[in-house]
Amino acid sequence: MEGASTYRMPFELRRLFATLLHYCKPSNPAKLFETYYEHILEDLRRKQSELNLSEDQILHKVLQGINDTLESLGKDVNEYHLVPFKYITSDFERLTREIAPERNLPVLEEDLLAINQLNVEQKTTFDIVFHDDMSAKGGVYFEDGPGGTGKSFLFKVCLLTYGSEGI
Known part of the structure; x- marks a missing residue:
């Protein structure tokens, strides 16, 4: 994570973090999350005032990004106890996650x-x-x-x- 955090985009770091959780099984996932949290959310921090996001909303979006990758691997972010509460995703977010890649395709x-x-x-x-x-x-x-x-x-x-x- 340390090396990747210097040259990877935050969304890539979220994906990498989820992949590490799944395949490498770190001994203290919460500590690893805390250590690289600012790198993982850097893109959201830049958009914070533009999108009027609170700290809780940023944390939710970070967990959502990590959970998206974990779900594709058959896991759930709550299994790793990254935060002291249970992360809950809404049905709307699940549906949006399915549609978002299609909506973000460039139109010529x-x-x-x-x-x-x-x-x-x-x-x-x-x-x-x-x-x-x-x-x-x-x-x-x-x-x-x-x-x-x-x-x-x-x-x-x-x-x-x-x-x-x-x-």
């Missing part, structure tokens, strides 16, 4: 223009789905057709449009 200009490449049938389907969602009508849609007819392209355009709209 040409991707945003892809809507102009839809054929008539694709555009009709897109308009129905997008209109129903915008009017809060919603629904479940099933697109069927032979291979090569543009189902995946339509799906991509829908995702890009929803993403660019912040939906």
Whole structure:
């Protein structure tokens, strides 16, 4: 941790810390956490005033980052007693964690223009789905057709449009 803390990004340190907990089983995980805590949260500290985060919220976000990696390894941050209380993650945070990587993908200009490449049938389907969602009508849609007819392209355009709209 000492060497990594000088040249790694804080989110990488959180991942490394979780990996060390799981595979190296340090004798005093809480002490290790305390020793490198400031390095592990450095990015959150820089955003603290911008995001209006309290110290407790920063600690929660740090534990969330560590727990995300531990969960992928079949573990839970509470097993290591890093803090004197039980870390609890909400269902919303779990769902957000699943969606976040998709929402953070870069969107290229040409991707945003892809809507102009839809054929008539694709555009009709897109308009129905997008209109129903915008009017809060919603629904479940099933697109069927032979291979090569543009189902995946339509799906991509829908995702890009929803993403660019912040939906």
